Amino acid sequence: MLIKQEEILIMLNKENNQNISDVDNSTVNQAGRDVTIVNNNGLQAKDVIAIVDHLVSSKLAEYSSKAQQTAHQRSQEFSKKLVEEVTKKVMEKINRFEEPSIQYATRLATLGYIKSGDVEQKENLVDLLIERVKANEGTTLQQVMDQAIEVLPKLSKVSLALLVLLAYRNLNFTGNINEFNNWLKSINSILNVVNQVGSLDISYLNQCGCTVGMSGLNVYDDFLNSFIKSNDLYCCHNISGEQYKAFLQMFNLQEVHAGLQTNISQEQFLKLISCFSINIKTKVVTPLINCTQAIEKIQDVEMRNLLIDAAKFFTPLTQDEVRQKLVSVNSNWDKAIVLLNRSDVNCLHLTAVGNYIATRQLSKLSDRDIPMNLFYSN
Numbered sequence: 350m351l352i353k354q355e356e357i358l359i360m361l362n363k364e365n366n367q368n369i370s371d372v373d374n375s376t377v378n379q380a381g382r383d384v385t386i387v388n389n390n391g392l393q394a395k396d397v398i399a400i401v402d403h404l405v406s407s408k409l410a411e412y413s414s415k416a417q418q419t420a421h422q423r424s425q426e427f428s429k430k431l432v433e434e435v436t437k438k439v440m441e442k443i444n445r446f447e448e449p450s451i452q453y454a455t456r457l458a459t460l461g462y463i464k465s466g467d468v469e470q471k472e473n474l475v476d477l478l479i480e481r482v483k484a485n486e487g488t489t490l491q492q493v494m495d496q497a498i499e500v501l502p503k504l505s506k507v508s509l510a511l512l513v514l515l516a517y518r519n520l521n522f523t524g525n526i527n528e529f530n531n532w533l534k535s536i537n538s539i540l541n542v543v544n545q546v547g548s549l550d551i552s553y554l555n556q557c558g559c560t561v562g563m564s565g566l567n568v569y570d571d572f573l574n575s576f577i578k579s580n581d582l583y584c585c586h587n588i589s590g591e592q593y594k595a596f597l598q599m600f601n602l603q604e605v606h607a608g609l610q611t612n613i614s615q616e617q618f619l620k621l622i623s624c625f626s627i628n629i630k631t632k633v634v635t636p637l638i639n640c641t642q643a644i645e646k647i648q649d650v651e652m653r654n655l656l657i658d659a660a661k662f663f664t665p666l667t668q669d670e671v672r673q674k675l676v677s678v679n680s681n682w683d684k685a686i687v688l689l690n691r692s693d694v695n696c697l698h699l700t701a702v703g704n705y706i707a708t709r710q711l712s713k714l715s716d717r718d719i720p721m722n723l724f725y726s727n
Contacts (some may be wrong), residue, residue, distance in 0.1 A: 458475070559700055
């Protein structure tokens with residue numbers, strides 16, 4: 350499952366997800382345990398381990414004997430994961446590990462994991478490093494990536510969760526209702542720790558340069574109000590009763606035995622059932638998309654206008670009913686809504702590095718590519 354809520358819409362469907370997964374023409378190579386992979390310049394995947402060892406050796410020498418042993422083990426764990434990801438994702442760019450800028454970023458990332466030993470943080474740092482290898486040198490994005498690699502190890506799980514939740518608030522998902530439900534569920538692990546967020550976590554995000562804001566200066570609308578505007582069909586009752594009959598009449602649909610009969614074209618009918626599910630047994634119409642903004646993408650103007658009018662048959666849920674619907678997905682949504690509406694959170698803007706760290710986290714959680722340009726489209 351995205352783009353800036355006030356400006357752009359993201360069509361997070363399976364087709365788009367396939368298209369945007371091929372970033373930077375990266376090549377995926379599979380290798381067995383004993384296979385040596387060499388690129389055109391002769392650098393082998395296993396050479397990355399030696400490079401990492403060399404980059405952190407001076408730092409490891411500063412530790413006492415026992416700590417040095419632990420640090421070396423963590424260095425090896427990081428190297429192994431890095432080689433695995435390099436082999437799968439950026440083997441064609443492996444020669445970049447000979448560049449000073451990439452070695453600098455690699456050292457920062459490795460030392461970050463050596464310090465914490467947190468497995469999830471190791472995976473996050475390797476992810477950032479792989480993206481850094483793909484990036485062009487001398488760009489603002491490259492500078493943001495370097496800062497993200499330096500900042501990420503400094504964030505606690507709670508402060509990182511808050512950062513991701515803030516970015517999630519600013520993204521708008523438009524499309525298939527099943528995909529939208531998956532998008533809601535993708536941040537379950539984030540929601541499960543929001544009750545631990547305190548004023549110190551908020552202040553620390555500002556101190557680390559991930560957010561900016563001054564308490565009391567509200568920037569965002571009430572979260573539920575904003576959510577309802579962006580997901581109007583998700584936040585509605587299904588059509589039934591007299592409204593069901595009126596809906597069928599709008600499209601000249603008639604119930605015939607176990608099916609429907611209509612004089613609209615097959616193409617138009619397919620557009621209709623891609624937006625709404627019609628159950629003639631229960632006499633209920635259910636939206637198959639989360640908002641009318643998805644309908645606005647339809648090129649057939651006449652059909653698009655008809656579908657938009659049809660969407661008006663749905664009766665909106667109350668704000669409390671929407672809250673309960675979200676809570677049914679994850680009980681911690683209730684706490685998240687309260688948190689997002691707090692004055693010291695509502696005022697927060699994410700910085701470039703904050704957005705970058707958060708988008709990489711959301712990409713991993715939702716299994717979708719969520720690029721930075723969603724926040725910087727202009």
